[in-house]
Amino acid sequence: MSGVTAGNIQNTSPAGVSRLDVLRVYLKIGTIGFGGGYAVMNLIHAELVEKRQWLTEQRYENMLSLSEMAPGALTVNLLAGVAYRLGGVKTMLLATAALILPSFLLILLLAGFFLAWQHNPLVAGALEGLTAGVVGLMLAVVWELIEKFPNHWYYYATGAVALVLGFFLHVNPIWLVILGAAAGGLKSLASILYRRLKTEPGKDVGA
Template identity: 30%
Template structure:
């Protein structure tokens, strides 16, 4: 029963999540932290951190790590399958029908309307994650340093992660 619930939760995330990993994080958080209470908000932030450092899409990595936390290896397989099921079906259908609807003004208009909503979802995730990530002055200082580095330099993201880890070791 738990595996079915895990699959259905991530099927919902994969079905209604539009715009990639960061936009989908709010849906994942709602399912695994708020609705089902499988993990805590702090564990969710940790899973996001691990998901960003490992290869692959963030949403799939979050599903895999959450599934493992909830129900071991089988849970990770079930959660991962849940989050990719709808995308797999849609990509398969798109392969056959995309050329027919490529010039559709209705489709292009719908996609144009979704773009601003995705930015709103990403900002919502940032605010939600900020509540658990920025817990004290040290975490604010690390966030500010990394933020300045991201916007003022062209440092590679892997180096940013390494610098963040070093700052975490130094401050904590």
């Protein structure tokens, strides 16, 4: 994809993506991405992976995992990391500003209205409807993640343990993320050791 030549903001990034295209997509996500967090993951995945193919599925999942481990808002962490990968620090700063600008302006416009009308039954009903819609979006994202879940007993066991620790024992999410990462590392280490032990007898015979 060739970059737009008019103005520095439209330079082509090292990844071959026009900086202006990145800003347009981030502005779109920031404008229509209601709910934040996992409620916007479907939109982000559709825009970056499916439609524009700026990320592979594996790269997207890896960056999502890293974003969950970092402090701060998940959506901002993920999209800031993607923008940095696409065009470096300048693209990351501009794209992140484009991402948060719509919600910032909307909050400024609605803050006074909400404070004046927050006890109005129509306003309260509208907010409850928005909450229900966001819950539906999050359930849709969870179902999509389940469909993409690797079909292996280890992943189901890890997910079940995280569910029990988080839902029933109320363990802090950061510990669940760290424990999940540690479990994945141990699984990979065990697989490497198993392959080495399996191939060593063959090497001795061949020698």
